[in-house]
Amino acid sequence: MHFDDSNGVPLFRQVADQLNEAIIAGTYREGDQVPSTTEISSAYRINPATVLKGMNLLVEQGLLEKRRGLGMFVTPGAAERAKAAKREEFLTEQVARFVAEAKRLGITADELADIVKKGYRS
Amino acid sequence: MSLTVTNLVKTYGNGAKPALDHVNLVLQPAIYGLFGRNGAGKSTLLGLIANRLLPSDGMVMLDGANVRDNETAQGRIYLANETRPFLWPVRLSTLFRREERYYGGFDWGFCSRMLAEFGIAPGMMYGNLSLGQRQIVQLVAALCVPVDVLLLDEPVLGLDAANRQLFYRFLIESYVERPRTIVVSTHIIDEITHVVERAIILDRGRVVDEFAAETVGSRAAVLVGDENTVDDFIADAGLGVVAKERMGRLASVTVRGEIDANDLPEGIVASGLSLQDYVIAATGQSGNVAGDVADDPTPMTTNAGER
Numbered sequence: 480m481h482f483d484d485s486n487g488v489p490l491f492r493q494v495a496d497q498l499n500e501a502i503i504a505g506t507y508r509e510g511d512q513v514p515s516t517t518e519i520s521s522a523y524r525i526n527p528a529t530v531l532k533g534m535n536l537l538v539e540q541g542l543l544e545k546r547r548g549l550g551m552f553v554t555p556g557a558a559e560r561a562k563a564a565k566r567e568e569f570l571t572e573q574v575a576r577f578v579a580e581a582k583r584l585g586i587t588a589d590e591l592a593d594i595v596k597k598g599y600r601s
Numbered sequence: 602m603s604l605t606v607t608n609l610v611k612t613y614g615n616g617a618k619p620a621l622d623h624v625n626l627v628l629q630p631a632i633y634g635l636f637g638r639n640g641a642g643k644s645t646l647l648g649l650i651a652n653r654l655l656p657s658d659g660m661v662m663l664d665g666a667n668v669r670d671n672e673t674a675q676g677r678i679y680l681a682n683e684t685r686p687f688l689w690p691v692r693l694s695t696l697f698r699r700e701e702r703y704y705g706g707f708d709w710g711f712c713s714r715m716l717a718e719f720g721i722a723p724g725m726m727y728g729n730l731s732l733g734q735r736q737i738v739q740l741v742a743a744l745c746v747p748v749d750v751l752l753l754d755e756p757v758l759g760l761d762a763a764n765r766q767l768f769y770r771f772l773i774e775s776y777v778e779r780p781r782t783i784v785v786s787t788h789i790i791d792e793i794t795h796v797v798e799r800a801i802i803l804d805r806g807r808v809v810d811e812f813a814a815e816t817v818g819s820r821a822a823v824l825v826g827d828e829n830t831v832d833d834f835i836a837d838a839g840l841g842v843v844a845k846e847r848m849g850r851l852a853s854v855t856v857r858g859e860i861d862a863n864d865l866p867e868g869i870v871a872s873g874l875s876l877q878d879y880v881i882a883a884t885g886q887s888g889n890v891a892g893d894v895a896d897d898p899t900p901m902t903t904n905a906g907e908r
Contacts, residue, residue: 482795487873489815490795517777524769525795526632527777529815583867 480523490525494533502542502553503561511553513543540564602749604628604782608659611645620645622806628782634793634814635786636880637803643786644682647752651680676704681743682754691727697742704746712745715771719764733759740768744775751783769796790877800876804884818873819859821882826869828852834866843882855882
């Protein structure tokens with residue numbers, strides 16, 4: 480894991496994002512146990528309250544589940560759900576930002592479409 | 602468990618400006634960072650909580666009981682500050698056993714694990730340790746006693762970078778094992794930004810802010826852009842200016858509060874402050890957020906209800 484203070488993303492969200500990515504990448508598969516709050520917070524020297532907040536975000540999204548006395552586990556179908564959520568976020572937020580920036584720089588929709596298509600071919 | 606500081610005042614000597622000026626705090630189980638300039642009153646505050654200093658006014662209560670002349674309460678509070686010299690030869694284990702007797706317990710397993718990682722043999726004589734190692738021994742002792750309030754005054758002052766990281770890790774481990782009120786005063790704010798849950802900023806004897814550390818990005822922002830554009834935006838939005846720097850026509854202005862990127866006019870870039878930059882802004886000598894309360898209608902002392 481790696482945490483970045485300069486990107487303006489709150490730390491608990493960065494914790495959640497990195498676990499989310501690890502689930503999408505298959506590092507943690509359905510039914511796998513993820514590192515505990517204690518393990519993450521002491522290894523990365525992050526306050527446990529912050530780590531827990533990030534973990535709880537994934538519990539709310541149904542990607543992790545708490546098993547009493549055992550720890551946190553990846554839920555069935557978590558990878559697909561995480562990927563779907565990521566797609567949704569990309570299509571709504573990131574593309575909107577991308578287009579706004581292109582407009583600001585005076586790039587037309589056609590020019591942008593060409594570049595995107597070229598990117599797909601390479 | 603709750604530690605309450607009420608209207609705490611400490612004046613050294615007659616007629617002197619108070620080192621601590623009517624400080625009010627309610628501390629819960631959490632790791633707190635205590636920040637402020639040299640001479641802001643950090644050590645005085647910690648010394649008063651630990652009953653090593655007598656307050657000029659006000660009081661410190663632990664679970665509703667005044668800690669002053671209260672041995673039971675004092676046995677629940679531990680202050681680690683500057684290393685004490687021992688004039689007679691003493692073995693580390695003897696020091697630890699002394700702490701065990703006074704504080705009614707000692708985590709020997711955690712102690713030997715920490716000493717091993719710090720590379721200090723438990724059988725060594727205290728007098729043969731380097732300054733940094735003495736400090737480590739004191740921190741190890743502090744993390745092993747079963748107290749409810751742990752006050753660490755500049756714990757990493759003499760530690761090298763690797764040992765500082767090791768210390769932060771053990772601090773968190775110890776907190777997870779036994780959640781309690783831990784207050785760490787330090788000037789190396791960047792390193793401890795993620796470790797602390799809450800931050801307390803002291804400036805010239807007063808608490809100028811107390812907040813959840815992760816909300817720092819929403820407490821102040823820096824606006825960078827053409828000076829006129831930035832000034833107009835600040836005036837229109839009615840933002841409070843904390844600090845201003847100019848470089849040619851480009852101005853970077855630190856303002857209070859959170860800036861929604863959607864509200865920004867073209868040509869202004871906003872970014873949040875790191876904890877360290879925020880502390881610097883909050884304790885600067887001119888136009889600071891602490892400021893003179895008299896000409897500052899919105900001091901940054903809103904600490905209620907965001908926990």
